[in-house]
Amino acid sequence: MILMKKTLWTLLLLLGSLTAFSQSYFKDGLSSEWHSQKREELRKLMPTNSVAVFFNNPVKNRTNDVDYIYHPDTDFFYLTGLREPNAVLVIFSEEREVNGGVADELIFVQNRDPRAEMWNGKRLGTEDVMSELGFEQALLNSDFGSKSGINLQDFDKILTFSLSEGIEESSNNEPLITMVNDFKTATAYPDKLTEASAQIYAMIKNSDLETSDRVVQMLKRYESQYPEMMEDPLVSSYMNAESPEKRMVVKEEMPEQKLDITALASMMATLREIKTPEEIALLKKAVMISAVGQIEVMKAAKVGMTEREIQGVHEFIYKRYGAEELGYPSIVGGGNNGCILHYIENDKRDLTDRLLLMDLGAEWRGYTADVTRTIPINGKFNAEEKAIYELVYQAQEAGIVISKPGTTFQEIDAAGREIINKGLAKLGIIKEGESHMYFPHGTSHHIGLDVHDRGTRNPLQEGMVFTIEPGIYIPEGSDCDPKWWGIAVRIEDDILITKDGAVNLSGDAPRTVAAIEEMMRLPSVLEEWVLPEID
Structure with a gap:
């Protein structure tokens, strides 16, 4: 690491911390065609009129102004080949009109920035993401949200992963934090939604007269691990219902959820x-x-x-x-x-x-x-x-x-x-x-x-x-x-x-x-x- 003179310190603060981004795109790695094929295979597993949203990993701080070497989220990398932070992949189950054109996927990436690249290595930017990674449309991450031309409420299902854990606050993560917050607003993402709560709701929603007894037994095993879930009135009513028929009445009271934070894990497991x-x-x-x-x-x-x-x-x-x-x-x-x-x-x-x-x-x-x-x-x-x-x-x-x-x-x-x-x-x-x-x-x-x-x-x-x-x-x-x-x-x-x-x-x-x-x-x-x- 280069020892900097004090006169450069202000410039460093403006550029952000010493972030070790991994910017290598290996010629002997996976091809852009390979990643594109994997996106197509995922699309075939998705429900009709659904959208899948993948956020890449945040930057993680090691100590003071030094960050860990960046490692992309492996699902994100599997589908894109991109090794940069502050990026989002959006996959549609079917082609649709977006920004005056037709697309079945969009990727949002960070912009080219000569000063940042001087310190942390080259960024691909939208043009190279399209030419090197094989995307037909790439937008800046600042266009995610209301500027993207995507209305998430138009979809029957919105697939993503749990976003309940906070992202580490830093200037390097500001674009990602903004995109996550925009996504949560657009989807009315519940504050207390977790993988565990989503799995519990899914178990109840998928139960029937024959399986409801088994579901109750499974919920009882969850009871000590997730006591807060058992305080949910619908979950409690389902567990305490006197018969399978009454459980089905409770089940029908559960609201339909567009947002699904569990299905993608199963789909990606099947692919990978x-x-x-x-x-x-x-x-x-x-x-x-x-x-x-x-x-x-x-x-x-x-x-x-x-x-x-x-x-x-x-x-x-x-x-x-x-x-x-x-x-x-x-x-x-x-x-x-x-x-x-x-x-x-x-x-x-x-x-x-x-x-x-x-x-x-x-x-x-x-x-x-x-x-x-x-x-x-x-x-x-x-x-x-x-x-x-x-x-x-x-x-x-x-x-x-x-x-x-x-x-x-x-x-x-x-x-x-x-x-x-x-x-x-x-x-x-x-x-x-x-x-x-x-x-x-x-x-x-x-x-x-x-x-x-x-x-x-x-x-x-x-x-x-x-x-x-x-x-x-x-x-x-x-x-x-x-x-x-x-x-x-x-x-x-x-x-x-x-x-x-x-x-x-x-x-x-x-x-x-x-x-x-x-x-x-x-x-x-x-x-x-x-x-x-x-x-």
Whole structure:
């Protein structure tokens, strides 16, 4: 970062904070035609005479006058390819007259500004958004609202996401805040509308005589989590109605809502869970870079290193290959720290003879990998570590073997849990059939533009890319023999489903005990990289 003279300080204040906008449009990323096709696919899922409104992410402040590197909302990016803030995408279910022309979509973007671009990089502006991103009509974000030529009340359904959370106040977010406020005014957006309240209303509205009993049971489960919703007179009346017939009377009293903040999530999950060949190519690159990171760390790891040093080796590999970002904060946990599932402090300074759990993923052209390996920092598993590792490996193998079109996430999870539960009992860590918290998380999730990507829990289909990641974590102080304490093992791989079954995209990173120990005996390219000591 350039150190500025005081005479420039006033200019900086006028331009706004030091915002790290991500302005790169990669030639080897997704094409404008690809994004356009995704907008067309969404249009086919939308109800007749509906409009979908997507706001891009706000800028987030890191500290004082420095902001975080900008990352677009992944739904917005999926549909547009735009990586700039203060933008809105509007998609119509059918073509309609807008501003004297015919359109089925509009995008509103920030204006070109030479002074702002001098500090934060080029903006596309309306002309380049049309020429480079393939939009037929692009307007300035200052034209959103009454100047847009769109009357939202003309639509039967207005689809968007929850806007209940406030946007961080800053000059960088002023255009977005204005657009959100204009949208709320035009749609009479309720002050207390949340995803939870919308889901509750939708459950009631979609119920009938046969399903109303089940809906009441579901509402009772919501009662402790969302007590304010139960104070709603219509919800309360529905729950306390004496019969299904009386519930239907309450249901008919509920007003029709044009505004829908839940439907888009389902539509986008349906689109995003099946990856196209273009997406799979980007994911493969992200996964391969991440796998190489695991391999090089296995070679470089040795007693005395720090967690942060290990993290730095991984992330250096990512940058060496040109990955633009991390898919998520790096998790590097030595010994008992590995028992903390989302441990990101990575501040243990002296790794001795314990296991090291490393959960990291490179982001390549917007798509993120998610690869975990667990290694002995001294290069050799001891007997207890090996026993636990073998259980996790067998559980993962069982999940990979059955993964094919038609398999469910529940079946993959069950296959692994059966092996782990029987194995823990055989080792004397739990009693046969005893419930426990040594495997506290799910086994699989989709990956893509998000590390926990949008998708359904439907059976696997060709083109899905997801993780299989069983784990065993035995924190210090657990109710078992202390020889097991502090052992944490997770193995996570990224799996592509083809018509023939599962392909392990991250399989190049060693997974077996023997392969890991063999890799750790190999020399590292970093061994000759000696830095001067700093007190």
